[in-house]
Amino acid sequence: MLKIACFGQKGGVGKSTIARLVAVSFARTGSRVKIVDLHAKQRTCLEWSAIRSSQSVAPVIVADLFEEPARALHQTDLDIVVLDSGPHDAATVLSTARDVDLVIIPTATSRDDLKPQVEFGLELNRQGVDRSRLLYVVNMANGSETCIDEAKAYVRRHGFSVADTTLVHSASYMNAHDVGRCIAETELAGLNEQSDALFREVVDRIDRLAGGELLEDNSKRTTRLVDCNFKVAPGFHRAFKTAAALNRMSMRELLEVSVRSWISENCKDDPRIRMLCPELFPDKSA
Ligand SMILES: Nc1ncnc2c1ncn2[C@@H]1O[C@H](COP(=O)(O)OP(=O)(O)OP(=O)(O)O)[C@@H](O)[C@H]1O
Ligand SMILES: [Mg+2]
Structure with missing residues (x-):
């Protein structure tokens, strides 16, 4: 606080x-x-x-x-x-x-x-x-x-x-x-x-x-990003907020989009994660 x-x-x-x-x-x-x-x-x-x-x-x-x-x-x-x-x-x-x-x-x-x-x-x-x-x-x-x-x-x-x-x-x-x-x-x-x-x-x-x-x-010192326990530096918080506003998104939506895109980019070779959220890994061969 x-x-x-x-x-x-x-x-x-x-x-x-x-x-x-x-x-x-x-x-x-x-x-x-x-x-x-x-x-x-x-x-x-x-x-x-x-x-x-x-x-x-x-x-x-x-x-x-x-x-x-x-x-x-x-x-x-x-x-x-x-x-x-x-x-x-x-x-x-x-x-x-x-x-x-x-x-x-x-x-x-x-x-x-x-x-x-x-x-x-x-x-x-x-x-x-x-x-x-x-x-x-x-x-x-x-x-x-x-x-x-x-x-x-x-x-x-x-x-x-x-x-x-x-x-x-x-x-x-x-x-x-x-x-x-x-x-x-x-x-x-x-x-x-x-x-x-x-x-x-x-x-x-x-x-x-x-x-x-x-x-x-x-x-x-950190500040909470949206209403989950995601702590970031105040400077990042403001940048995040600006990005959300520019994209006409709530901070929560932007956080979700960012995390989804990070997971689909970085965890595509992890079968456990692919199994947990298959929607993040569309089957390219289909
Ligand atoms: N820039 C300003 N122009 C005109 N009036 C002001 C301005 N700033 C404060 N006031 C008014 O001056 C009065 C005193 O201001 P304020 O209550 O903020 O002072 P304070 O330091 O909190 O006082 P106290 O020590 O009594 O608690 C209030 O009526 C407030 O609306
Ligand atoms: Mg006062």
Whole structure:
């Protein structure tokens, strides 16, 4: 199971916003996703999920309240868990961050937001979270390009990476949340594209972490292909999915066609396999 956290010590900068984007975007790919809302008082994602269901917005996003994040990280029936914390549960967040694959840290461009969020990243790093597992996102940008560039430079000066995609400040994002949608589901195509671009950066980062490009320990993370226990690297998963879409097939159909063709090509001399699935070996003499 892939674990993605939207954490930070600054409130109101977009943790729940990005958690919802990530959850919806993964759910759209057919992954089994859950948002774990760690903010027992605020319950932003929990309530948003209920609104989404009441508005019949697909795909359905399940959100659960977990006061003990350790339990949330051991659910076996999911592909992706997205954790959304409140700003003040520092101890919980620090201990949980070590066990997740990626921590997304949103920040606005003002020094009031940047400084605590960078300090938060430094603290995570001191606690043993590799810098490659942290991804900053500039959100609520409403200033000039220079202002955005300076914010990103500030994050990078401290040795962290920041997403190329910046989320601007827009009332359409808030309106989308109010009706159970995420920031890739607003009424404005341009905004949705920005959100999709951010999600692609998140996936790229996860792929690179899984491929060991960023991590010394070269962790062998895999993802399940369709709903059988066929584990592949995330990069392969995406290539497979694209091939299925291009051929107008489901991933399961493509998997079946691929396996059939491999067996008929490579096992034609094995009488046991010929006996088990004769339909794969048409008799050429007939
Ligand atoms: N780019 C944006 N433009 C406009 N509004 C935004 C943007 N991003 C988030 N918001 C809105 O700002 C508010 C705070 O965002 P969000 O709830 O995601 O922050 P948070 O970091 O989770 O806050 P908390 O620390 O309280 O949990 C919400 O109303 C959300 O809809
Ligand atoms: Mg929140």
